[in-house]
Amino acid sequence: MISAASDSVSTALAVVQASLEYAGTVAFAISGAVAAGRKQMDLVGVIVLACIVSVGGGTVRDLLLGSTPVFWVQNPTFLLVGAITALVVVPLTRTRAIDLLRRYRIVQLSDAAGMALFVVVGTNVAIQAGANPVGAAIIGVIAGVGGGIIRDMLANEIPDVLRGGQFYITAALVGALVYVLLLELDVPELVVFWVPIVIIPTIRIVSVLTGWGVPTFVYNAPPTGQLPTIDPDDLRR
Template sequence: MPETTGDPFLLLEVLGTIAFAVSGGAVAVRAGMDWLGVMVLAVVTAVGGGTVRDLLLGITPVSWIESPWPIAVALAAGVLVIALGHRVPHLALDSRSAVLVADAAGLAAFTVTGTFVALAAGVSGWIAVVLGVVTGAGGGVIRDVLARQRPLILVGQIYALAALLGAAVVVGLDAAGAGEGLTRWLAVAVVLLVRLAAIRWQWTLPSFEPQDGQPRDE
């Protein structure tokens, strides 16, 4: 059974929290929300997927209630987005590309940590894969719904597929007895590289044309 504590695991959690919080704050800026909206989206994006995972596993209180540092980190990231948005507007933190890259980093980190947590809870391999995808994609789905935009996971993006591949790497290597460090970072690399490649070369899944005059997402 893989470990879910220790410095490497904590580092991945911190990086994922920062990346998702930045993406949530940037989406709020892009949607024209006020400062409170930026902070709210930063927090819910950072902790949403892990919250859903913990509830499905019956882990209560959920992790951020028992150890609230992710809320503090997410709030700090939200403040940073607000500050940079006002002081250095040419950075364009709210650009679509910036949002997608930050989101990709959060997806990679949280998919892997979520899969490890699920395996440590004793669920089967395929359930661990599902919960890894839920952990990685859940916060982004909540963020997009609150921002009144269609979630990336539902509009043909290579998003859940990237998370699924990374979670499968974790489960497969763990079953093969590979080292925890190799498993962790290889899985992160798989998710990140697949997602970034999909963004760069605009890979998409087959989808239906919008009906009733509905526009396509940008």
């Protein structure tokens, strides 16, 4: 009876996880398409950037773990979802629907939820591949934020996750560490799955709404120019 209940929980979690993965894929694809629009890319560029954000983090995760072919080669549905989302975003930008989503932070909320799911999945995949808990947590963070970093680099921008002082990578790392800690404590599977998925977007959303975050490093470099010459005779005096 207990085994049957456990199987039911695992099945339900698998369905929820798959649904959230596709929802996160859509959210990341929207951010990629919007970034492409800001850079005035053509339609191909919009689709490519959206797809890269959708699968970039998971691709880096699989490459680090030596898991090839990478996940989207085995299941290209994620690429298809990213491409379709990009094609939908283009006409929506003319109706200001995307602006409304951004104004009410719907895109950021979806991005935070998608990141949380990808962090948890990435950490779990790394553990199953034999990584130690700390290494698995780091790979989980990379899986969650890697796509966004690649997107910003291709768009010739400093990655959002590395600037602005908001909790982004920090939120992902906290969630990944909580996940591996709960696994070590052997708590129920349902708790292990949901606790970090709640923690990560909560930290991220609170940071966005309140402005809390990590300190920003500001270095005022001295003015550049020709250095003054030194007379060797002055050194002998």
